[in-house]
Amino acid sequence: MSRMFVALVPPADVLAEVEQAVAPLRRNWPELTWVEPANRHITLAFLGDVPDEARRELSVRLARAAGHHEPIPLALGKAGTFTGPGRAITLWLSLRAPGRLARLAGSVAAGARRAGVGRPDERAYRPHFTLARSRKTAELAPLVEALSGFEGTPWDATSAQLFVSHLGPPLRYEPIEDYPLGRRG
Numbered sequence: 001m002s003r004m005f006v007a008l009v010p011p012a013d014v015l016a017e018v019e020q021a022v023a024p025l026r027r028n029w030p031e032l033t034w035v036e037p038a039n040r041h042i043t044l045a046f047l048g049d050v051p052d053e054a055r056r057e058l059s060v061r062l063a064r065a066a067g068h069h070e071p072i073p074l075a076l077g078k079a080g081t082f083t084g085p086g087r088a089i090t091l092w093l094s095l096r097a098p099g100r101l102a103r104l105a106g107s108v109a110a111g112a113r114r115a116g117v118g119r120p121d122e123r124a125y126r127p128h129f130t131l132a133r134s135r136k137t138a139e140l141a142p143l144v145e146a147l148s149g150f151e152g153t154p155w156d157a158t159s160a161q162l163f164v165s166h167l168g169p170p171l172r173y174e175p176i177e178d179y180p181l182g183r184r185g
């Protein structure tokens with residue numbers, strides 16, 4: 001049994017650009033829970049604990065779901081916040097083309113469900129790129145402001161990845177499979 005999720009990871013140059021904008025904020029707000037740069041991603045579907053016996057079927061279903069979607073042009077944009085699982089307030093960067101991402105996320109979640117994995121959606125999918133979490137909304141307001149002009153370099157998302165969460169500490173997300181977009185097998 002492993003705790004898993006499916007996500008997109010921006011290319012290295014985009015991640016470096018984010019880190020350049022975020023590093024000074026991390027230094028000034030050390031009391032927040034920041035996502036380590038190596039762990040940053042765009043979640044498509046949180047799967048929870050996946051039984052080992054479901055893995056093979058899950059791989060087939062996820063590969064098929066990804067194959068049904070063409071590569072998606074994406075770009076990270078200005079920051080926002082919402083209340084996430086466990087009532088923590090999440091600080092994130094927004095995404096261009098959220099409609100196409102939501103459709104891909106829907107297919108991925110549906111594919112996982114057909115493999116008997118995942119959970120009924122508790123809330124509508126909102127594409128986001130998490131930077132930090134806090135218990136107090138007010139703490140995040142200056143960061144939203146500081147990142148209100150962020151405009152990342154666009155890229156084409158060409159594959160989704162299956163991750164295992166190693167809760168640690170340190171928390172580490174391990175990519176274990178890659179599913180190309182737009183390639184029907």
Ligand code: 3AM
Pocket residue numbers: 005041042043046084085090128130165
């Ligand atoms: O970093 P983001 O916001 O993309 O919040 C967790 C993280 O999302 C989310 O899964 C991603 C990888 O861990 N997550 C964790 N527990 C969750 C839960 N119980 C959850 N999403 C929904 N329900």
